[in-house]
Amino acid sequence: MKIVFKILFLLLMTISFSYAELLKPNNSISPKEVISIQLSGLKDNDLVYKDSGIEQTWNFAHPNNKRVTGPLDNFKRMIKSESYQMMINHLNHTITELGSSDKWAQFEVIILDKNKIYHKFNWQVEKYTMDGSLKNCWLTTMVSSPIALGSAI
Numbered sequence: 001m002k003i004v005f006k007i008l009f010l011l012l013m014t015i016s017f018s019y020a021e022l023l024k025p026n027n028s029i030s031p032k033e034v035i036s037i038q039l040s041g042l043k044d045n046d047l048v049y050k051d052s053g054i055e056q057t058w059n060f061a062h063p064n065n066k067r068v069t070g071p072l073d074n075f076k077r078m079i080k081s082e083s084y085q086m087m088i089n090h091l092n093h094t095i096t097e098l099g100s101s102d103k104w105a106q107f108e109v110i111i112l113d114k115n116k117i118y119h120k121f122n123w124q125v126e127k128y129t130m131d132g133s134l135k136n137c138w139l140t141t142m143v144s145s146p147i148a149l150g151s152a153i
């Protein structure tokens with residue numbers, strides 16, 4: 001019985017530790033880093049645990065964005081839908097800044113999906129200005145629908 005308890009305890013500790021590995025917004029993370037964190041999570045979606053990459057992306061979504069796309073289970077379904085599933089377990093991505101101010105930044109993101117097809121997105125982040133733990137954090141407010149650019153050779 002003691003062995004079973006120890007195994008269960010270790011399993012719970014491992015699960016708790018894994019969940020703690022997801023990054024949370026803070027005001028030292030730049031706009032481009034926010035997108036990089038989200039895309040890296042999606043690239044290795046199940047690395048920490050099942051759908052941890054989608055949850056990592058959710059962590060950096062602006063509250064206004066979460067109201068439209070949430071709750072988390074709805075967001076997971078949206079990311080896994082035909083519209084955005086190419087982000088999950090993609091092979092590579094590039095992030096290019098298109099413009100910015102002290103309150104917003106917009107980027108072009110190109111993803112090479114696991115089928116070796118390129119997709120382009122416009123990705124926008126904004127600085128959260130309300131009081132609370134997210135104050136002055138950069139958070140995603142918009143991701144466009146993908147534009148297929150063709151296959152890699």
